Amino acid sequence: NAGVMQNPRHLVRRRGQEARLRCSPMKGHSHVYWYRQLPEEGLKFMVYLQKENIIDESGMPKERFSAEFPKEGPSILRIQQVVRGDSAAYFCASSPSGQGSNQPQHFGDGTRLSIL
Amino acid sequence: QKEVEQNSGPLSVPEGAIASLNCTYSDRGSQSFFWYRQYSGKSPELIMSIYSNGDKEDGRFTAQLNKASQYVSLLIRDSQPSDSATYLCAVKPGTSYGKLTFGQGTILTVHP
Numbered sequence: 001n002a003g004v005m006q007n008p009r010h011l012v013r014r015r016g017q018e019a020r021l022r023c024s025p026m027k028g029h030s031h032v033y034w035y036r037q038l039p040e041e042g043l044k045f046m047v048y049l050q051k052e053n054i055i056d057e058s059g060m061p062k063e064r065f066s067a068e069f070p071k072e073g074p075s076i077l078r079i080q081q082v083v084r085g086d087s088a089a090y091f092c093a094s095s096p097s098g099q100g101s102n103q104p105q106h107f108g109d110g111t112r113l114s115i116l
Numbered sequence: 117q118k119e120v121e122q123n124s125g126p127l128s129v130p131e132g133a134i135a136s137l138n139c140t141y142s143d144r145g146s147q148s149f150f151w152y153r154q155y156s157g158k159s160p161e162l163i164m165s166i167y168s169n170g171d172k173e174d175g176r177f178t179a180q181l182n183k184a185s186q187y188v189s190l191l192i193r194d195s196q197p198s199d200s201a202t203y204l205c206a207v208k209p210g211t212s213y214g215k216l217t218f219g220q221g222t223i224l225t226v227h228p
Contacts, residue, residue, distance in 0.1 A: 033214060033216075041220075042204070042220045043216075055213050056215055102208065104162050104165045105214075107160045
C-alpha cells in the first residue's frame, strides 16, 4: 500500500493515560501534517513536520501534545494525560518535497481516539 | 469572519443533475485551493486542486477560482448517488508554510 499509513485505526484510553498515534507518509513524501476532527466539527490543523524538524506547530495545544518526525521511522503524535475532550479523529496527511508546501496533501485513514 | 466558509447544506440534487458547491475565503494572499470529499466515518479524499483564476476540469468535476472575489467553487456534472458525501473546501493561506484551513464542509445528497 503506497498510501499514507496510520495506526492504530482505533485507540481507547482512560483519562490520564498517554496516547501515541503513528503516521508513515506516502512513498516519496517528506512533509507530514496532523489534523484533528472533533465530532460535528471541521478539520483543524495541528502541526507540520519535515524529517527531524517541526515547521509549524501553531495549531498544537500548548500542553500535553507533542509531535515528532524522526530521521528513521514514522511520525508520532503524542498526547499525555488524555482528557475526554481529546476524543476525536486524528488524521495525518503527507505531501511531496520540492514545492511541497503548495502540493496537495493526501490523507491517511485516521486514528479514532476514544477516552473513557 | 471565518477564514473559509461553506454552506453546510444539506444540498440535495436529483441523480443526473449538476451539483454546485461554493466556498469563500478571507485571506487575499491565498495561493492554493483544494476540494476534498469525505464519506461518513472515512478520511478526506482529494478531488481537485486549483491555483490560477478560471476553470479546471477533471472528468465530471470542474473547479472554479476567482481570486478577486475570494471565491472557489466545485461543480459536479451528472451527479450520482455515490457522490453523496461531505465536500470540504481547503485553502492554503498566504502566510502558511503548509497548513491548510478547511471549511466546515457541505453535505451533498444525490437522490435517485
